[in-house]
Amino acid sequence: MAPWSFEHASLAAPLTVRSAAKPSRIEAEVMELFEEFRNPLLRYSLSLGLTVHDAEEVIQEAFLALFRHLQLGRSRRNLRGWLFRVAHNLALKQRLANRTLKLRTVLDTRSAEQQVDPTPSPEEEASTVQRRHRLLAVVQALPDHDQSCLRLRAEGLRYREIATVLGISLGAVSISLTRSLARLTRADRR
Amino acid sequence: MLNQNPRHISDEELLLAADGELSRHRAAAVHNHLQSCCTCRARQMELERTMTAFSQSHRIELDSQLPSIEGPRALVRSRLRALREERTPRWRYIFGLNSGVRRWAYLRAGFVVAVVLGGLWFGNSRIASSRVSFEAETRPDGSLTPGATRQVTMSEVCANPQEEVIGEVSVSLRQEVFEKYGIVNPRPDDYEIDYLIAPGLGGTEDVRNLWPQPYHARVWNAHVKDALEERLHELVCSGQVDLSTAQHDIATDWIAAYKKYFHTNKPLVGS
Numbered sequence: 466m467a468p469w470s471f472e473h474a475s476l477a478a479p480l481t482v483r484s485a486a487k488p489s490r491i492e493a494e495v496m497e498l499f500e501e502f503r504n505p506l507l508r509y510s511l512s513l514g515l516t517v518h519d520a521e522e523v524i525q526e527a528f529l530a531l532f533r534h535l536q537l538g539r540s541r542r543n544l545r546g547w548l549f550r551v552a553h554n555l556a557l558k559q560r561l562a563n564r565t566l567k568l569r570t571v572l573d574t575r576s577a578e579q580q581v582d583p584t585p586s587p588e589e590e591a592s593t594v595q596r597r598h599r600l601l602a603v604v605q606a607l608p609d610h611d612q613s614c615l616r617l618r619a620e621g622l623r624y625r626e627i628a629t630v631l632g633i634s635l636g637a638v639s640i641s642l643t644r645s646l647a648r649l650t651r652a653d654r655r
Numbered sequence: 656m657l658n659q660n661p662r663h664i665s666d667e668e669l670l671l672a673a674d675g676e677l678s679r680h681r682a683a684a685v686h687n688h689l690q691s692c693c694t695c696r697a698r699q700m701e702l703e704r705t706m707t708a709f710s711q712s713h714r715i716e717l718d719s720q721l722p723s724i725e726g727p728r729a730l731v732r733s734r735l736r737a738l739r740e741e742r743t744p745r746w747r748y749i750f751g752l753n754s755g756v757r758r759w760a761y762l763r764a765g766f767v768v769a770v771v772l773g774g775l776w777f778g779n780s781r782i783a784s785s786r787v788s789f790e791a792e793t794r795p796d797g798s799l800t801p802g803a804t805r806q807v808t809m810s811e812v813c814a815n816p817q818e819e820v821i822g823e824v825s826v827s828l829r830q831e832v833f834e835k836y837g838i839v840n841p842r843p844d845d846y847e848i849d850y851l852i853a854p855g856l857g858g859t860e861d862v863r864n865l866w867p868q869p870y871h872a873r874v875w876n877a878h879v880k881d882a883l884e885e886r887l888h889e890l891v892c893s894g895q896v897d898l899s900t901a902q903h904d905i906a907t908d909w910i911a912a913y914k915k916y917f918h919t920n921k922p923l924v925g926s
């Protein structure tokens with residue numbers, strides 16, 4: 466007999482169902498968006514150099530902010546862009562707080578080797594892996610701003626949304642992406 | 656790759672065209688040009704290929720670092736619940752004395768919000784080092800609080816979301832719990848009377864299932880335990896864990912149970 470045991474209460478108190486406090490429609494909406502955008506937001510926050518722990522916290526805070534935003538009856542237009550903007554700002558604030566994080570840790574050589582290809586499948590050709598490393602190395606060398614544009618685009622955001630997230634003009638986004646893609650293409654040709 | 660030839664379409668315009676950001680007139684002109692210019696078509700395809708290759712690299716690079724969504728999902732759900740409860744003031748329960756549980760729920764919600772707001776600013780690394788001592792004081796005494804359950808069926812347990820099932824703790828029962836733990840004249844903001852096995856998992860309002868949980872616990876606090884209860888309810892109702900196992904694990908050592916079911920050695924985020 467295990468040292469632990471509990472007894473069933475002989476006079477079981479009836480459970481109360483708190484029907485008046487069921488999850489609200491807004492909560493359900495937020496949870497739905499969480500399912501859809503948690504991973505993209507987390508990837509983006511990680512690409513900004515946050516640790517997984519800090520990035521998760523940023524995402525939690527972004528969704529709590531979204532809940533408050535919706536509760537106040539504010540605009541529902543482009544909630545994806547809204548979430549990325551809030552996460553971007555929180556992540557930068559967090560990054561500033563973490564003075565020790567001087568480099569984009571996810572992109573350092575060691576992590577690229579250990580995490581990008583933890584178990585390179587035999588099927589995956591060496592050239593494919595090399596190509597990926599080459600592209601990521603080029604991106605790593607880009608200014609923060611250009612990296613953010615690329616990463617947000619990689620998460621499927623439209624140029625307009627990227628402009629909103631980063632607080633820049635549509636023209637600035639397209640110039641940045643044009644410049645970055647030119648570099649990536651050159652590297653890819655080698 | 657930047658195309659300087661004015662007769663051709665610039666890379667920038669090719670990108671904007673692909674995202675539908677050109678004026679109708681200009682979009683038509685670009686479209687017509689592409690029809691007849693294989694150089695620009697080839698550049699357009701190259702731009703797309705490069706972007707696709709980078710997008711794939713971006714995902715492969717980072718996906719291996721993403722923890723499972725389950726823990727964060729349970730956490731955000733319990734935090735939303737706390738926010739919701741915070742927005743439903745129950746002053747009479749706070750200042751009145753007739754409902755332990757509602758007061759419990761409200762104070763706990765307030766605490767959770769404080770943790771949420773504080774989490775980003777103070778970070779967790781600084782408090783992680785003293786985790787062991789916090790663990791020691793945030794577990795109930797097993798001999799005083801072994802846990803107690805009622806006879807429930809799976810359909811009863813799973814009929815309602817975990818957080819919607821509450822019990823009532825009378826004032827006399829609260830006093831009894833404090834007495835058992837030798838706590839004299841507790842201040843309201845020092846402890847909360849917590850269910851060891853949550854009502855939603857079949858736990859009862861019974862002195863054997865109630866313990867004084869200190870509010871000052873910063874790591875393994877009520878907020879973290881909420882997430883565990885939510886997670887266990889999901890696991891039980893999806894058939895992945897027996898109800899009796901869930902009750903046993905949370906009653907034996909809820910912190911160990913958290914580590915077991917979330918596959919982590921510390922609260923996942925912001926606790």
